[in-house]
Amino acid sequence: MTTTSITLHETPRVRRLLSLADDALILGHRTSEWAGHAPLLEEELALANIALDLIGQARALYAEAGNESGHTEDQLAYLRDPQQFRNALIMELPNGDFAFTIARLLLVSAASDLVWQTTLDEPDRALAAIAAKAGKETAYHLRHAAEWLIRLGDGTDESHQRAQSAIDRLWPYTGELFATSAERDAWNAVVEPIVTRATLQRPADGWMQSGGRSGRHTEHLGHLLAEMQVLPRTYPGAIW
Amino acid sequence: MVDRIAHARAIASRVADPEIPALTIEDLGILRDVALADGVIEVAITPTYMGCPAMNMIALEIETDLAAAGIAPVRVRLVMTPAWTTDWMNEAGRRKLLAYGIAPPPPGSGRRALFGDPAVACPRCGSVLTETISAFGSTACKSLHRCRDCREPFDAFKCH
Numbered sequence: 001m002t003t004t005s006i007t008l009h010e011t012p013r014v015r016r017l018l019s020l021a022d023d024a025l026i027l028g029h030r031t032s033e034w035a036g037h038a039p040l041l042e043e044e045l046a047l048a049n050i051a052l053d054l055i056g057q058a059r060a061l062y063a064e065a066g067n068e069s070g071h072t073e074d075q076l077a078y079l080r081d082p083q084q085f086r087n088a089l090i091m092e093l094p095n096g097d098f099a100f101t102i103a104r105l106l107l108v109s110a111a112s113d114l115v116w117q118t119t120l121d122e123p124d125r126a127l128a129a130i131a132a133k134a135g136k137e138t139a140y141h142l143r144h145a146a147e148w149l150i151r152l153g154d155g156t157d158e159s160h161q162r163a164q165s166a167i168d169r170l171w172p173y174t175g176e177l178f179a180t181s182a183e184r185d186a187w188n189a190v191v192e193p194i195v196t197r198a199t200l201q202r203p204a205d206g207w208m209q210s211g212g213r214s215g216r217h218t219e220h221l222g223h224l225l226a227e228m229q230v231l232p233r234t235y236p237g238a239i240w
Numbered sequence: 241m242v243d244r245i246a247h248a249r250a251i252a253s254r255v256a257d258p259e260i261p262a263l264t265i266e267d268l269g270i271l272r273d274v275a276l277a278d279g280v281i282e283v284a285i286t287p288t289y290m291g292c293p294a295m296n297m298i299a300l301e302i303e304t305d306l307a308a309a310g311i312a313p314v315r316v317r318l319v320m321t322p323a324w325t326t327d328w329m330n331e332a333g334r335r336k337l338l339a340y341g342i343a344p345p346p347p348g349s350g351r352r353a354l355f356g357d358p359a360v361a362c363p364r365c366g367s368v369l370t371e372t373i374s375a376f377g378s379t380a381c382k383s384l385h386r387c388r389d390c391r392e393p394f395d396a397f398k399c400h
Contacts, residue, residue: 046376056291132323133290136400144375
């Protein structure tokens with residue numbers, strides 16, 4: 001790895017793998033930023049475990065994309081510019097407070113869970129194998145986020161207000177998670193009962209943010225990548 | 241030839257999981273295959289969790305132990321299909337886990353309901369009056385519980 005950037009020929013399959021991989025890597029990186037800052041020791045372990053799962057999913061998906069595009073997983077993670085990343089914008093938003101982090105984990109995990117379930121029956125066996133493993137991990141993430149959102153929403157006035165504000169701010173970023181309205185309906189059927197049980201208001205579907213899948217990102221991704229990529233791009237081929 | 245593969249398999253199967261040293265990779269069911277390909281002994285292993293940080297260590301230990309037994313060249317390969325589930329763990333593995341103080345996973349690796357869990361029996365006193373402290377424990381494959389009878393906290397291997 002002695003170059004500092006790569007260009008990719010994205011076949012439809014590579015693009016799909018990169019969308020899934022970039023979602024997992026960027027949310028995994030954001031989640032890992034909680035290390036040392038979580039509100040409870042148990043939550044410290046939980047968020048670190050979830051980040052590890054997500055980065056593990058990203059590695060398997062990058063390895064598969066790399067088999068087809070001729071790159072290593074490290075090259076795909078470290079040597080692409082923001083415009084080459086295919087993750088949904090919701091993944092790259094800064095962590096905010098604990099309520100924002102939990103609400104995002106819920107909204108994203110509910111969507112990923114459905115993606116992995118439908119991918120199990122794919123003719124693409126390599127991807128189906130990744131889905132079989134990732135789906136089990138994501139089910140735990142969804143459950144964890146749901147339990148916390150209910151506790152926060154149905155907690156104190158302060159935690160309720162923060163959870164509601166998080167859901168409201170995140171909602172416009174959820175449109176990009178789905179290709180069809182049927183997918184969004186299936187997701188709603190999972191998310192709505194949890195939001196209701198948390199005594200929170202489900203925001204109305206209005207105008208939705210998009211652009212992440214085609215490489216048009218918020219300014220936050222550049223800052224995230226700068227930190228994540230600085231070493232391999234400053235010292236090409238560095239090993240330890 | 242067959243002897244060489246069987247010998248390699250016997251050595252690889254004794255490699256311990258660095259995070260749960262009471263268990264071998266054979267017990268865990270992550271040792272998938274030992275075969276000969278173009279003169280190279282190829283050992284196939286599968287991850288329990290995709291981000292499992294122990295996989296690199298396990299691969300290194302397989303290579304080191306086989307080299308120490310004079311078996312070379314060796315290649316360790318990571319396979320993803322079929323996906324590992326807790327059903328791949330053998331009976332000996334479940335017994336060793338319990339003796340080590342970790343509640344073994346319940347049989348059947350199917351999808352669970354979103355909320356609510358069957359109680360995990362305490363590995364120390366056997367009581368089923370236990371509560372979950374966190375679904376995420378000391379490693380990615382374990383959850384953390386507390387026994388309400390003997391009052392001891394304990395790890396359980398997560399159903400997966």
